[in-house]
Amino acid sequence: MGSDTAMSPKITVELLRQLRQAMRNTKYIAEPIQAYIVPSGDAHQSEYIAPCDCRREFICGFNGSAGTAIVTEKHAAMWTDGRYFLQASQQMDNNWTLMKMGLKETLSQEDWLISVLPENSTVGVDPWIIAADQWKNMSKALASAGHSLVAVQDNLIDAIWMDRPTRPSTQLLTLGLGFTGLTWQDKMTALRSKMAERKISWFVATALDEIAWLFNLRGSDIEYNPVFFAYAIVGMNTIRLFVDIKRLAVPTVREHLQLDTPSKVELSIQTAPYESVFTELQAVCASLGPKEKVWISDKASCALTQVIPKAHRSPIPYTPLCLAKAVKNATEIQGMKMAHIKDAVALCELFAWLEKEIPKGTVTEISAADKAEELRSQQKDFVGLSFPSISSVGPNGAIIHYRPLPETNRTLSLNEIYLLDSGAQYIDGTTDVTRTMHFGSPSAYEKETFTYVLKGHIAVSAAIFPNGTKGHLLDSFARQALWESGLDYLHGTGHGVGCFLNVHEGPCGISYKTFADEPLEAGMIVSDEPGYYEDGLFGIRIENVVLVVPAKPKYNYRNKGSLTFEPLTLVPIQAKMVNTDLLTQKERDWVNEYHRQCRETIGAELERQGRKEAMDWLIRETQPIA
């Protein structure tokens, strides 16, 4: 992500010594603490974070998108999930213990702390970067064992991080109706009607993508995510936006937000500095009537949550903005479709180019990813990548969230599988696509496992299910073929995708790990990406972004209606990797129909753009399979 930390371990002896010193330093805390928790996120609980917020990476070296470090007087441990086991073990030195989440024998953070701490210990954490629900659980678990969790206002990592970057404040981009389908004023009105429905006086927006979506603004404060650092507090007649005030000096932004000439008083935005949210929220809470309620996400920071007195606080798992944002309107769907067509053009070009270049032995993981970025950047309204490209050859493919670095960079060849998981931000939409290819002759085992993954991909993509089904109920469909052969993969099957917003967004997804996901409904967009990983050999993943659409099966039980998925990603799936004997006729039909759509839709755009070589490649790769 934000940093180019190598895959060789970071040496942390001295840093840990300094951190442990800070844990005893009365400059920061009244009494020494026996453990310090370093979560992954920023004050907005973002998944992707700005360099100034990469504190967990700074202390332990591991730079994956998910992980929590805990340092005690004697121990240092880091928890991450199956996507990152290999990467984390390579990036951390032996001062650190890797805690593999999801394995039965792995202690939870709470249980581990209880097992290593001396009696009556104090555990510290920065209240801005721990979510309120996590604070609550951790605090309860520690209390039950006689320990206590305390908020350390000065971040102890920042205290020892000498060259910590400053917080970014990039230029804001305003989005018109042609991209958003709804004005920010419409969105505000809809939000307030949800608030009125539940008798809520105030709503505190803390998630960066929700704020960007609400105001139809984008930024580039965080790499890959077109968001900007801000908070918002919305009342029935008040809108407060907390953001670096310098950013609001631009006339287009002032006009977009109607800062100088608000149309109505209740749509007049009061702006204030980013840092003032804490005191302003205190002021709002001080003026609350006895029955007034304030909505805040239960994933918001503990610091901000606790400003709201408990009697007035109404924490919610998913905010109305999160829910409204997830269901794309017609304009957004059209934009996402356009973005995916452009993205497919770039990938067809890339694969045609790779076929020619690989035999020369000059293409590496890095140069292939660079070429993909270059080709995407030629497309209209390209903004940047939507996440660091996972461009991996052979054994590197088994590192699920691998990112090529000079010292790990392998050359693409005719002998090893190539996995490319990449995507881009266009002003009209966000893409995320994985294709796994072999440019020589795949082995029978590689084809076999690829085909199981394909069967899982199709099982989800073609699934028909009742309206209101939660995505987690579809996860096993993606695994069925792998399970039958004793295989599996240690990650979820899909995540929500934003529209020119975060490539990972809630509240829906397809994963065995969540149960609190919101029901799927038409207009939601998720990824479908089963995989198979053979450590030390190869990785396989087939990922499309798919749109939830109404289905019309034969019957309609209790008039509930049915849903299915429509692929937005239209990039051929390499037939060479498929053992067609393992497919059912229905699955073969699905592949052929998918390739027909690729040829029709992407072919037309390649034709329009006059990209002949990619067109030839597309035609060849979309021949029907028998």
Add this chain to the structure above:
Amino acid sequence: MGSDTAMSPKITVELLRQLRQAMRNTKYIAEPIQAYIVPSGDAHQSEYIAPCDCRREFICGFNGSAGTAIVTEKHAAMWTDGRYFLQASQQMDNNWTLMKMGLKETLSQEDWLISVLPENSTVGVDPWIIAADQWKNMSKALASAGHSLVAVQDNLIDAIWMDRPTRPSTQLLTLGLGFTGLTWQDKMTALRSKMAERKISWFVATALDEIAWLFNLRGSDIEYNPVFFAYAIVGMNTIRLFVDIKRLAVPTVREHLQLDTPSKVELSIQTAPYESVFTELQAVCASLGPKEKVWISDKASCALTQVIPKAHRSPIPYTPLCLAKAVKNATEIQGMKMAHIKDAVALCELFAWLEKEIPKGTVTEISAADKAEELRSQQKDFVGLSFPSISSVGPNGAIIHYRPLPETNRTLSLNEIYLLDSGAQYIDGTTDVTRTMHFGSPSAYEKETFTYVLKGHIAVSAAIFPNGTKGHLLDSFARQALWESGLDYLHGTGHGVGCFLNVHEGPCGISYKTFADEPLEAGMIVSDEPGYYEDGLFGIRIENVVLVVPAKPKYNYRNKGSLTFEPLTLVPIQAKMVNTDLLTQKERDWVNEYHRQCRETIGAELERQGRKEAMDWLIRETQPIA
């Protein structure tokens, strides 16, 4: 269940008037309450309950196994799930509102109370029959809206229930090693080692089936469930059993429990009256050291849970007894297999008999169920039924937990589908099987939907999945074929089954509704019972009890191992109802292999028992399908 309430509505005007009077009567409560909650269960949170505990049925008339009634000054509402919508609407008069759980528009009990109660209301409930976790949720939700939940010590239903039956106290049955595989002393030692592992000083057992399993005792206090009213408190050197003392006068019971000659001091059982558990637990808690912890299920009664001071209380979702009981040992598995063979013999006889008798027009739902019971009772070690037989013809089959009553009793015919869901308790095991049959010519639609249900049944039964997979991840497999045609069923797919114990037991199952189920492991036993219900026309369900066994697929990812199911139920599935064109070759092979096992195993037993007509029927019904 316990009562023969008719399917015509119970008239509740007078009862509601009396209850509302009691809600204002200072004889029972210091201040009037504005609402009174009547949960379904007893003080042990049993699913099936004794007649003296059928309070919810008494007040509203609905006698299904799940449902909660709430009465306010003006309203009366009853919540139940999809299995019971039809039945509840028929059994309740129009003083009651049926709250259909699982439908989007249905308010939760909390939200409904908040919507109907005047400000600052008080809601009462008997703390013995509400579980601690439910109390907590309800109390929190009400508090957030300015209301309060209070414990009403005198049960207000009992106060107005003039002819309330007394609590049963039946004879206890002792089970030897040949049935249990483990002595109660072994089980106690295993329990204590789990307690030592987690540094727990005391364990309070409140679930009746856990207590029966622990002591290798059975009773018949509750119809269909071979349990007896008791509590147990286990310390590292102490065992206290709370039970009607009269029951312990029997020499075989005294000897079994070693009441007069304990082998070791820590295995000496102190007995005390059932009602004294409250004061005895108070005494135990009064003597606790500062760090001592007491385990109690979070589903135990609020009354008993709150005896344990919060600092000492360690609530758990599943007790170690619940987990140990779920994984059957070799003796129990052997017993369950034997029980299922005997049960299949009785059913083959029944179906052969039905074929002969139905054309005469003399067989009804009730007489068919009676015949099934009579045939089962001829089998060795038969104790009784494991639940009320669901014997339903045509439209009655769409009432998922239907029980035939004189006024609803239909005659079996050649024109309507017959669904029989029934099971028995044998000393060696518990059975639960559903077969759906047509004795004439099923329509194309009946065959089509039956075949989708069969495909779902097979998809679960034949599923191969990684060791440690939770059952809820398999639920969608059972629905896939129905979903593809726009159909579904509104109940879970499977439940745990006890061994000569409750036919429904935790902690595992196969349902979209639970997420907190424990991972499946070899030795667990669950049901596999998808269905399809067409209101007013017919019901279809195909249910086997299946054993979790290791599977040996081609590969073994991360040495995790794989599991699958082995059917214990061996009763032919009616081929006449199957549209074989809709089955895959794999599914046809599954059916033929299943029928081969039925013929081989049940055939041998029919031969041994000399039951010729059933044998002929079995041979004919197990012909391979093409």
